[in-house]
Amino acid sequence: MVKRSSSAFVLSGVVLCALALAGCSDSSEPGNETRGSAGLEKCGQFLGTENVHGAVDSVDGGKATATARNSPARLAAILDREAEEWSVDDLLHNSYSACRIQLPAGDGGAFVIEATVQWSALTVDSMSEPKYAKSWRQLNDHVFVELETGQPSMGLLVTCGVPGAAAGQEAGLPLQMSVTDPGLAVEQRQALLSAFARSLVDELSCIGEPVIPAQLLR
Template sequence: MDKETRSSSGLQKCGQFLGAENVERAVDSVGGGKANFTARNGPTRLAAIMDREAEEWSVDDLLHNSYSACRIQLPAEGGGAFVIEATAQWSVLTVDSMNDPKFAKSWRQLNDQVFVELETGQPSMELLVTCGVPGAAAGQEAGLPLQVAVTDPGLAVDQRQVLLSTFARTLVDELSCAGDPAIPEQLLR
């Protein structure tokens, strides 16, 4: 498979995760140009991998793989590159840890099931979502929440929110999370 075919397949998968129009707007906002799209798994395949991890989870499990769902690389002036990346993992943070003053300063609860990390000084945004997987150990929903992130070269906050919110909703739907977590479109108020 040549590089252009891989990028085309990556574009399709990135669109499935983040919304095709959202991807197009994000690419255009950082100068457009010839973007290279990389996405190894589509939403269904990534959800199957993450389902299996959640089903195998135990309270003492501290190893959590991070998955790049979509990576968009664009050439930058001067030879560098702009990279927009959406990642997902089962978090090492727990829902209970969100009450710890150390985390309460940087994370805000949006509803009973969703927390957003407030501005970190980095061009990124993260969500923590309670997502119970059928067949997983009791307590997995709170002890092993879903963590999704979008890192970028400095998109406008509105664009970053749209990408992250769409990405989180896509994964929550594919994972068939118990309790149907409601991911707001507006993450920062």
């Protein structure tokens, strides 16, 4: 009896270990971090494949290493849930890195291109305040672009109403996205940001169907 129980225990342990290893090796599982060429492919889902390749090729930094934790659908689901739980007094919002690309720099450091998103602490009404009106320009009824950040980056604010969220969420909790980089041409930066915004707006199925212009700076 003792030998049979021990064998069963060992066999169970082997099966559990095999299942655990299989689960760990499945990088396609939502929420798992994807790196390398697979990471670049996932970054392309957010930023546009051609945009990503063009940005990487324009930076003289060698082989790129990309990290992407979520697919557009998975990230949209997280943002959707946060919007549904939002209240007017909620001012703390999580920021998510959709894609981070690193290229080695000559000094031993790294060039970084990163796209991040969060529900903004800013509101649509705040865009008319003098301190924000100087740095944000309204592109259409739903979209604002940040003109000057003091560093190689660009920000976008989009009104995105989520079905099931509290009244006023669309104006009181807009979606804010940004792209930072090592100094890309403005045309490349705005192409990355515009594609990034469109990918998330499409996944979220925002009420009002906001239109993200391809040209963010005029």
